[in-house]
Amino acid sequence: MLDSADATLSMQRTRGRAEVVLSAAANGAKLRNLHQSGSAKAMLPRNHSPRPEIVFLNTAGGLTGGDKMRFAVTLEDGAQATATTQTAERAYASSGGVAELEVDLTLGRGADLDWLPQETILFEHSALRRRTTARLTGDARLLMVETVVLGRAAMGEVLSDISLLDHRHVTRDNRPVLVEPLRLTGDSLARRGAVAGLNGARAFATVALIAPGAEDALAPMRAVLAGCTDVAVGSSGWDGKCVARLMAADAMPLRHALVALLSNLRGAALPRVWQI
Template sequence: MQRTRGRAAVTLAAAPGGARLTHLHQSGSAKAMLPRIHTPRPEVVFLNTAGGLTGGDRMSFALTLAPGASATATTQTAERAYASSGGVAELAIDMRVGAGGALDWLPQETILFEGSALSRRTVIALEGDARLLMLETVVLGRIAMGETLTSAYLHDSRSVTRDGRPVLMEPLRLTAETLRRGGASAGLRGARAIATLALVAPGAEDALGPLRAAFPGDGVEAAASAWNGKCVARFMGSDAALLRRALVRAITTLRGGPLPRVWQI
């Protein structure tokens, strides 16, 4: 059976207030767009024209910000991991931010379908005093269709380094066994959507108070901590729409501005 292959890579150099494009590569089903916006800080929008990922697919997105460059990167829509007829879909995300640069990596949700199998690796390398705001959201099943996952596989590895040294490691592994014990106190406790939001920057600890103040009330559980230039928040909820609204409040608090234009609220 035919399988999807794709690679998109973008390089941006510093420009007054943001960045400018210096390199763009697109192949296969992976694309990158830089829509026209009304601020000097560009938005890079990655997309998979195949419409989703299934077993055997291979996709990669890469972004390099030269020293002093600032940009926001996101995905055009939610990424869908479809049921696999064999093998595991692989998605690799590699990003580099030069000293004095700033990256907001704010992809939209990843939705796991029943029987899906996805391995995703995200590696972000920071140099010097570079700043990173990073989000990852996983939705367990097509909630609007009443789908409840009983069999799915996700291996999600996220790592952030600064000058070659690890500063944040986020491994996540979900299997059919995980889903079976999802109601346990050490499991998902019935959550249908989960997210991690992390600010990695000098002085990130100062964001903890405002972030906690932005946490929602009913419907979404959230907690945050801050240490050694990091502020990390985790969210979980039974409804993906409620979780998304909670994330909007948290991201807006940390960004000090609106979300990328492609986000639909």
């Protein structure tokens, strides 16, 4: 049958959904609901803080065309937590179709979430569509980071054919407060040396603090980043937001800068899975 001219092979694709709901408790947030299906897992390792850590994991080891993954965190009123990923996510070459990654964050009044996923590494011929949606209520606080690495420098990889559509949409009380679409293609990479583009960078990241009075964090943020001489930085603070954009020639100096910046903004060390 496989030799038949009409025979077609359907490639196996990854499907995964992991969702965590936490509520406030006297000794820290407590788990209200946990869903795990397919290759998506969510772990809550023990730590010595009343603030729990949620670690998301894709057991498939990466994403390729046709894969679909969803991670979701809901913090009820007053709950606090940190969420991250167990390792860097990898978008591998696609033989057809686009990999889809959806991140959904919901914060009630007084909730406080640090969304700190590790890097997303793009491989040649990868196609990834990612959408991060955060819905904040009242005085909720959100610290978030997204990092993209264009291939592996140690392997001498230089990408020329990729498709990345990355969209971040944050609302407070149903009103948009941060909307950021990013499209990166082979045409973009062909102009990677442009000053108005990547300016030769192989790795880039966005850090955003969204909270009442977040603009007050701008001066401390700039003080930390001033010491990161191997990273190009732009930062601004306005209207309850403080945003920094970082670019580097390689992933490692960018990661060191992110560790310093995020630790300062959090007032605490990063989750253990971030340790270098």
